[in-house]
Amino acid sequence: MKLQVKEDRCSGCNVCRVVCTLENFSTVQPSQALLKIKGLFPDPGKYEIAYCNQCGVCAGECPEEAIKEVNSEYDIDYDLCTQCLICVDSCPFDVMVVLESGYPAKCTGCGKCVELCPRDAVLADQG
Amino acid sequence: MMTLKVDVIVQGYLRELYPHLREKEEVISETPLTVRQIISQLGIKSETVLFVTQEGRIIDKDYLVESNTELVLVSPPAGG
Amino acid sequence: MLHGYAGKILKINVGSGKQVAENTPPELAEQYLGGRGFVARLLYDSIEPGTDPLGPANLVVIATGPLSGHLLPGSGKTHFGTLSPATGGYGDSNMGGHFGPALKYAGYDCLVLEGAAEKLSTIVIDNDKIEIVEDETLQGKGALVAEKILKERLGEDFQIITIGPAGENKVAFACISHDFGRQAGRTGVAAVLGSKNIKAVAVRGTGSIPVYNAKGAQQKGEAMYKVCFAKPGFKTWTPYGTASITSWVNEVGAFPTRNFQSSFAEFHNKINGQAVVDKLLITDKGCFGCPTPCGKYGYAKTALGNAYVEGPEYESIATLGGSCCLEEIEEVAYANYVCDQLGLDTISAGVVVSFAMECFEKGVINTAEIGRSISFGSLDDVVYLLEKIAACEGIGAVLAGGVKPASAAFGGGSEQYAIHVKGLEWSGYECRNAPGMMLSYMTADVGAHHNRSWALGYDISQSDADVSELIKAGAGGKMDVSSPEGKVDHVISMQHSRPLYDTLGICRLQTMEIGFETVHYEEVFELITGRKLSWAEMLAISEKIWQLTRLFNVKHIDGFGRSWDYPPRRFMEEPVTSGPNEGRYIKKEILDKMLDEYYEKRGWDSNGIPTPETIKAYGLK
Numbered sequence: 038m039k040l041q042v043k044e045d046r047c048s049g050c051n052v053c054r055v056v057c058t059l060e061n062f063s064t065v066q067p068s069q070a071l072l073k074i075k076g077l078f079p080d081p082g083k084y085e086i087a088y089c090n091q092c093g094v095c096a097g098e099c100p101e102e103a104i105k106e107v108n109s110e111y112d113i114d115y116d117l118c119t120q121c122l123i124c125v126d127s128c129p130f131d132v133m134v135v136l137e138s139g140y141p142a143k144c145t146g147c148g149k150c151v152e153l154c155p156r157d158a159v160l161a162d163q164g
Numbered sequence: 165m166m167t168l169k170v171d172v173i174v175q176g177y178l179r180e181l182y183p184h185l186r187e188k189e190e191v192i193s194e195t196p197l198t199v200r201q202i203i204s205q206l207g208i209k210s211e212t213v214l215f216v217t218q219e220g221r222i223i224d225k226d227y228l229v230e231s232n233t234e235l236v237l238v239s240p241p242a243g244g
Numbered sequence: 245m246l247h248g249y250a251g252k253i254l255k256i257n258v259g260s261g262k263q264v265a266e267n268t269p270p271e272l273a274e275q276y277l278g279g280r281g282f283v284a285r286l287l288y289d290s291i292e293p294g295t296d297p298l299g300p301a302n303l304v305v306i307a308t309g310p311l312s313g314h315l316l317p318g319s320g321k322t323h324f325g326t327l328s329p330a331t332g333g334y335g336d337s338n339m340g341g342h343f344g345p346a347l348k349y350a351g352y353d354c355l356v357l358e359g360a361a362e363k364l365s366t367i368v369i370d371n372d373k374i375e376i377v378e379d380e381t382l383q384g385k386g387a388l389v390a391e392k393i394l395k396e397r398l399g400e401d402f403q404i405i406t407i408g409p410a411g412e413n414k415v416a417f418a419c420i421s422h423d424f425g426r427q428a429g430r431t432g433v434a435a436v437l438g439s440k441n442i443k444a445v446a447v448r449g450t451g452s453i454p455v456y457n458a459k460g461a462q463q464k465g466e467a468m469y470k471v472c473f474a475k476p477g478f479k480t481w482t483p484y485g486t487a488s489i490t491s492w493v494n495e496v497g498a499f500p501t502r503n504f505q506s507s508f509a510e511f512h513n514k515i516n517g518q519a520v521v522d523k524l525l526i527t528d529k530g531c532f533g534c535p536t537p538c539g540k541y542g543y544a545k546t547a548l549g550n551a552y553v554e555g556p557e558y559e560s561i562a563t564l565g566g567s568c569c570l571e572e573i574e575e576v577a578y579a580n581y582v583c584d585q586l587g588l589d590t591i592s593a594g595v596v597v598s599f600a601m602e603c604f605e606k607g608v609i610n611t612a613e614i615g616r617s618i619s620f621g622s623l624d625d626v627v628y629l630l631e632k633i634a635a636c637e638g639i640g641a642v643l644a645g646g647v648k649p650a651s652a653a654f655g656g657g658s659e660q661y662a663i664h665v666k667g668l669e670w671s672g673y674e675c676r677n678a679p680g681m682m683l684s685y686m687t688a689d690v691g692a693h694h695n696r697s698w699a700l701g702y703d704i705s706q707s708d709a710d711v712s713e714l715i716k717a718g719a720g721g722k723m724d725v726s727s728p729e730g731k732v733d734h735v736i737s738m739q740h741s742r743p744l745y746d747t748l749g750i751c752r753l754q755t756m757e758i759g760f761e762t763v764h765y766e767e768v769f770e771l772i773t774g775r776k777l778s779w780a781e782m783l784a785i786s787e788k789i790w791q792l793t794r795l796f797n798v799k800h801i802d803g804f805g806r807s808w809d810y811p812p813r814r815f816m817e818e819p820v821t822s823g824p825n826e827g828r829y830i831k832k833e834i835l836d837k838m839l840d841e842y843y844e845k846r847g848w849d850s851n852g853i854p855t856p857e858t859i860k861a862y863g864l865k
Binding site for chain 2: 323475476477479481482488489492493495496698700701702704707755756757758759
């Protein structure tokens with residue numbers, strides 16, 4: 038699933054980030070979430086959501102060609118990954134993370150954030 | 165004569181105050197009723213209801229309710 | 245391993261710099277759950293009688309609950325506790341936001357601060373790296389300003405609590421501020437932080453919390469959110485937040501007005517939930533894990549200035565709007581903003597300011613003492629007094645102790661209308677027609693606070709007249725004082741159920757507002773902690789904590805007993821001046837009857853002291 042966001046609906050609750058790490062890493066650890074929320078307070082009083090739009094920059098930068106496009110989404114092939122982490126640095130939205138194992142991780146398009154966002158601020162990109 | 169049939173959602177603190185009520189109650193009447201009269205038919209004192217909504221909009225407690233609709237009774241924040 | 249918990253209690257002596265991270269004792273988790281339970285037990289065990297609330301031996305305990313930081317609705321709560329400088333007894337305050345979850349991800353269930361730093365300092369907790377950083381450049385900075393400075397310095401991923409100038413100056417009702425608009429407002433915890441020279445605590449937690457059954461807890465957590473989404477109130481309650489109650493409280497004649505002289509404000513429609521949405525709102529602002537954010541973040545324009553501000557929520561509307569008679573929502577919001585920057589609890593601050601206004605009206609204090617004349621309804625006067633209080637200057641130095649010591653200093657009969665219990669100012673519900681709510685305020689462990697038991701709805705449901713019919717009927721129509729019969733059981737039951745949420749580290753509003761069922765908490769608690777505990781068993785723990793906080797007051801307050809459980813004489817002797825409850829008051833004999841019944845049911849003697857048998861029955865020592 039490709040994501041899109043409507044930032045004006047976000048209330049900063051971080052439910053998306055908690056469910057993200059539970060679904061992808063079986064852990065309650067929002068610091069490892071594959072999307073980020075930044076509150077702009079006190080001025081102007083709004084939230085920014087950084088998320089993976091499956092732009093594929095990481096795939097283009099990967100020297101091992103370990104990140105592959107499958108059905109408009111980019112997945113890491115961990116058999117080919119050498120943990121160089123060039124992909125993490127290359128992400129234009131800073132939404133890739135380094136796991137405790139040393140491997141990188143990126144949004145898998147699982148859609149849990151869309152399913153649980155109470156505000157419909159994170160949505161499936163229909164088009 | 166037309167029979168009035170209204171579903172009423174009772175929730176939150178109101179169900180603590182009126183434990184005999186279920187989350188969804190049905191009110192049937194042979195005469196037209198206002199929101200307030202419907203609330204009172206359920207044995208609820210209308211002042212304990214913060215406000216009432218129909219299709220997501222707040223409606224006046226003296227509004228004459230049409231049939232086959234659903235009213236949601238919203239309870240006061242109860243000391244948030 | 246304690247599942248669901250972070251696993252450590254971090255104790256820091258901010259004077260010596262000594263830090264110890266101890267394992268969270270399994271028996272503490274078993275017997276007191278967390279949050280309020282940890283606060284009450286740790287304070288009771290660690291503070292000696294005779295301790296100065298503002299001395300280095302007092303503690304500030306910051307505790308999360310077993311459900312804080314997990315995937316479930318409203319899991320963002322943090323509990324703060326101390327020996328209160330406002331009451332001299334048990335003090336605690338609960339706050340939403342994101343601080344508690346961050347503390348758990350850093351590895352700590354609980355943070356215990358003791359001692360006093362030599363210079364103004366900030367505690368920086370970056371997972372297991374802890375520093376006490378002296379920084380006098382933050383001195384005098386507004387609580388929100390200080391948070392912004394620290395966010396920019398440390399990074400967006402730090403969650404920060406700060407105090408304002410009022411906390412630095414040890415004002416008895418100084419509040420802790422977090423996330424640009426969330427506060428732990430009550431009982432003066434921030435004054436104790438100020439006495440320790442701690443301006444802020446910043447936490448970054450990048451770790452995880454162990455979960456007994458991660459897959460099961462995830463599935464249950466997801467299902468809990470979906471239950472909330474499906475509730476009919478999900479979309480109707482959220483847009484207005486707690487301010488939605490304003491006109492209702494006024495309709496039933498419980499809206500404090502003119503320092504609680506009346507319980508009805510003609511101008512309520514200008515300061516209610518609709519006014520917040522129409523005139524202020526920029527965005528809803530949620531706490532961690534919240535599906536129904538009550539936080540309304542907005543922008544207020546007034547003659548005195550413009551400000552971004554979270555709120556005002558109901559309590560601030562009641563005390564600054566109702567009690568001080570600020571008749572426009574922008575003015576209430578601006579006064580709220582000033583309180584937030586100065587680091588003053590809006591509830592106590594509103595009551596203290598309105599008390600000063602009434603004292604001036606009655607000639608108890610004069611322009612020379614105040615520095616000017618003051619009147620109800622003037623934003624300029626409200627802000628003037630707030631700034632004097634935070635700075636402890638002139639009349640502000642007297643008011644900074646709260647209405648109890650201020651009325652003792654002013655004399656002139658002002659004790660009659662110093663609206664407090666045990667030294668804590670009354671929050672936003674006038675009770676001269678609500679005996680259950682009155683008893684709730686009288687017997688709350690921290691003083692006159694509403695959230696231990698909110699019996700107002702019960703009082704209204706038991707009254708024998710339809711208020712709006714009476715209002716429509718015009719003058720002469722009055723709502724009968726509802727009978728005190730049967731109120732005591734309801735109050736006792738609520739005093740266990742409401743604080744249980746503070747013990748588990750979750751928000752109660754999903755249950756209270758949209759009817760989220762408590763059975764879900766039982767199920768998710770078992771999946772997260774591996775411990776099977778029914779809601780009834782959890783309530784029994786909450787009941788034990790209620791006994792413990794009473795014992796704390798007995799231990800620390802000289803001569804503590806029945807006389808500490810009465811409301812101000814105004815509520816027992818003076819009729820309400822206008823509105824549906826005009827003419828009403830509750831005689832002391834009625835309150836005495838309720839207190840007798842309450843003490844008996846609690847297992848306390850006629851002076852309100854837990855008997856040795858009661859202490860033994862609850863396994864307390």
